[in-house]
Amino acid sequence: MIIEERHRLIMDTLKKKGTVKISELVELTNTSESTIRRDLTFLESINALKRVHGGATLLKGGFNEPSYNEKLIQNIEEKKLIAGFAASLINHGDSIYLDAGTTTFEMINYIDKNDIVVVTNGLKHIDALIEKGIDAYILGGKVRAKTKAIVGIDAIKSLEKFRFDKAFLGINGVHYEYGYTTPDSDEAILKESAIKLSKESFVLADESKFGEVAFIKVAELDKAAIITNNKVENYEKYSEKTEVKVVTEQ
Amino acid sequence: MIIEERHRLIMDTLKKKGTVKISELVELTNTSESTIRRDLTFLESINALKRVHGGATLLKGGFNEPSYNEKLIQNIEEKKLIAGFAASLINHGDSIYLDAGTTTFEMINYIDKNDIVVVTNGLKHIDALIEKGIDAYILGGKVRAKTKAIVGIDAIKSLEKFRFDKAFLGINGVHYEYGYTTPDSDEAILKESAIKLSKESFVLADESKFGEVAFIKVAELDKAAIITNNKVENYEKYSEKTEVKVVTEQ
DNA sequence: ATAGAAATGAATGAATTTGACTGATTATCA
DNA sequence: TGATAATCAGTCAAATTCATTCATTTCTAT
Numbered sequence: 001m002i003i004e005e006r007h008r009l010i011m012d013t014l015k016k017k018g019t020v021k022i023s024e025l026v027e028l029t030n031t032s033e034s035t036i037r038r039d040l041t042f043l044e045s046i047n048a049l050k051r052v053h054g055g056a057t058l059l060k061g062g063f064n065e066p067s068y069n070e071k072l073i074q075n076i077e078e079k080k081l082i083a084g085f086a087a088s089l090i091n092h093g094d095s096i097y098l099d100a101g102t103t104t105f106e107m108i109n110y111i112d113k114n115d116i117v118v119v120t121n122g123l124k125h126i127d128a129l130i131e132k133g134i135d136a137y138i139l140g141g142k143v144r145a146k147t148k149a150i151v152g153i154d155a156i157k158s159l160e161k162f163r164f165d166k167a168f169l170g171i172n173g174v175h176y177e178y179g180y181t182t183p184d185s186d187e188a189i190l191k192e193s194a195i196k197l198s199k200e201s202f203v204l205a206d207e208s209k210f211g212e213v214a215f216i217k218v219a220e221l222d223k224a225a226i227i228t229n230n231k232v233e234n235y236e237k238y239s240e241k242t243e244v245k246v247v248t249e250q
Numbered sequence: 251m252i253i254e255e256r257h258r259l260i261m262d263t264l265k266k267k268g269t270v271k272i273s274e275l276v277e278l279t280n281t282s283e284s285t286i287r288r289d290l291t292f293l294e295s296i297n298a299l300k301r302v303h304g305g306a307t308l309l310k311g312g313f314n315e316p317s318y319n320e321k322l323i324q325n326i327e328e329k330k331l332i333a334g335f336a337a338s339l340i341n342h343g344d345s346i347y348l349d350a351g352t353t354t355f356e357m358i359n360y361i362d363k364n365d366i367v368v369v370t371n372g373l374k375h376i377d378a379l380i381e382k383g384i385d386a387y388i389l390g391g392k393v394r395a396k397t398k399a400i401v402g403i404d405a406i407k408s409l410e411k412f413r414f415d416k417a418f419l420g421i422n423g424v425h426y427e428y429g430y431t432t433p434d435s436d437e438a439i440l441k442e443s444a445i446k447l448s449k450e451s452f453v454l455a456d457e458s459k460f461g462e463v464a465f466i467k468v469a470e471l472d473k474a475a476i477i478t479n480n481k482v483e484n485y486e487k488y489s490e491k492t493e494v495k496v497v498t499e500q
Numbered sequence: 501a502t503a504g505a506a507a508t509g510a511a512t513g514a515a516t517t518t519g520a521c522t523g524a525t526t527a528t529c530a
Numbered sequence: 531t532g533a534t535a536a537t538c539a540g541t542c543a544a545a546t547t548c549a550t551t552c553a554t555t556t557c558t559a560t
Binding site: 018020053054057126127130135136139140143145150155161 | 389
């Protein structure tokens, strides 16, 4: 049995029953306990399930709930590194803007304070925040079906009431000349507003985003600090314009 | 049996029966008394139930409402009847306000048009609407942990931009003298606003709500039509003040 | 075909969970 | 009220599950 096949079998079993025991899976797949353990560890690392003593359970409001697809989740380890560091920047009492997106979603796992206030335009983020007992506000407006993000003029209006200590943003392109860019104008203007309304802003961008230029400009490089996972090509061209924090594995 | 599975089984049993004895759970789960005791201690620590001598009970002390999941399973057949009829009132091209709550949530299953626009303050509703390909807007504001509803001044401000053809509202109390009432003032004012902003309004209330009076008044009876599932006591006292549609089984 | 990489299964001691037992506390009923 | 039974919290040893390591097998790319 090929590895992906086993993973799919595990997920299918889990979805049917809600929880599975390792011993069941050993029997079901005719493999060793070690292998199943490794599978579960992997599946947990891509947020497909939650390991518990004796087996695994479905996650409650997971980000990739509907379409579990291993290949879809790219650079998950890098994202976790970046997310973990970003979360560590949050102080007690902070008011935070959390942009929709997978990396910022991952941040929520690492937040270790619940005396903060978080505003987000990500529907999925709200569930996770509430689960952790964090005060959460959502922007109003039209909900985009694909990303479950809230965008448009209403969202911007809704945002303008707030002032933030820190804003954390995902981004599609980071370029030393063209600044931060994204393919969607609604998203761009929302991100730009968030930056303006925040004392400090952080862009979470794994190395694949560097050198990329998308359609719409969000802001100049110096409007936000960058958190990334590797010392990219032309590092100096970025670091001379804004603060670049490179988070390497511990 | 895995710990999580046992916890879920305990909660399910408890929700069905209101109280459980430890001896029952020992038999049900084929574990020892010690284990069940530990489970109950844990479940109490996360406010899932209340331990009592000999077992455990649901906690719905005083003011706090049952949680979203608990509500979801009450009067489900009646709610479906009401929801189905309410959904049939929606016309092509309508702009709709859909209040948070379990009955309005059930409506979404029965909506058979997708050229409408729906505004809601229910987080769960958004997911379901999008799933059906319906244009959905969410109100902005603070998210309540228990009900996953958006409430507060921001939600009201957010609402005032819209005008609706029809508003569908859940409610806690319907009384021929005191009108529509709910235990929470934030929710009350939001419902009231929705009624004012809509050409027509409908209150979805199963028979258990009639004669009940909750803490805060939402509106007088005549401000909305009532959709219910049974010809209640004092039916005439309601029907002389507003339209009452009684949906009986098909 | 072969070297290198990846996946596997077995074995280890550590950590967690479990069930039985204890004496203390609480409920029941005459 | 007092006697009796049931239930309780706390402790401990046994059983289960865990992470980690390592040798072996399988896969992959030349």
